[in-house]
């Protein structure tokens with residue numbers, strides 16, 4: 187999905203997103219998606235929580251298996267790239283647009 191999302195603003199203010207779902211050839215932009223970086227030290231536990239939510243919501247085994255494999259790749263990425271990994275942050279000044287009040 188791209189374009190209007192019904193809320194009058196982008197969802198992800200940190201990244202401009204143009205992503206293609208390889209599975210279905212769907213396209214998504216930052217009005218319909220959020221991006222988290224593999225270097226984000228909060229991501230592994232976030233994905234573990236996401237998996238538990240998918241399980242709670244009744245997600246199919248393929249979804250849970252895909253998340254398990256994703257978590258394993260992120261864990262390996264962070265182990266292989268320790269100097270790149272960081273605590274996520276928003277810069278003073280340059281990140282002001284991220285912290286601006288929501289329109290709704």
Ligand SMILES: [Zn+2]
Nearest residue numbers: 207209210212
């Ligand atoms: Zn898709």
